[in-house]
Amino acid sequence: EIVLTQSPATLSLSPGERATLSCRASQSVSSYLAWYQQNLGQAPRLLIYDTSNRATGIPARFSGRGSGTDFTLTISSLEPEDFAVYFCQQRSNWPPTFGGGTKVEIK
């Protein structure tokens, strides 16, 4: 199965700063990568699908890029509600797999 490695494990930033999260796949997933946000005690929420497409209702400060094995989620200017855990997920190969997550915390 494809292993997704997210880095860093924790990102300590202040509101208004730019966040850059990385997801690396053990083999190519083409563009079939999604990003989810999970707040404490809540279900994940789809942010981005197929590398760069924002899901319905997702603000423009969230953007994704990459291809093959290296992907990035960028939050251009952190809002208070953006401090959460972020997971990447591939759907290129069975089974679908998730990365271990990056926690974005308030510095």
Added chain:
Amino acid sequence: QVQLVESGGGLVKPGGSLRLSCAASGFIFSDYYMSWIRQAPGKGLEWVSFINTSGDTIYYADSVKGRFTISRDNAKNSLYLQMNSLRAEDTAVYYCASSPFGELFYNYWGQGTLVTVSS
């Protein structure tokens, strides 16, 4: 609005069984693939099982194959997960999640139901 509401979780002894349900509303349930995804306490997300719109294509993670059974009732807008021979490592919050037809990202998620396997 779209809602997925899981139920059926609880405390069960190793070797026991549980049946999870997921009630869908606010969208055309029969048009969507459905999956169960779990999250052990403090851990990441693990895909468990998938079922297509008609129920005739089903996949399981190796960790649950032969023990869990996924099913759906489109007339009742409901998804199910029958879990048998439960193990301590099955302890997790179980989420039902939908995927648009032909896709395998998860656009709607339920709030989750906690399954605890312990003696």
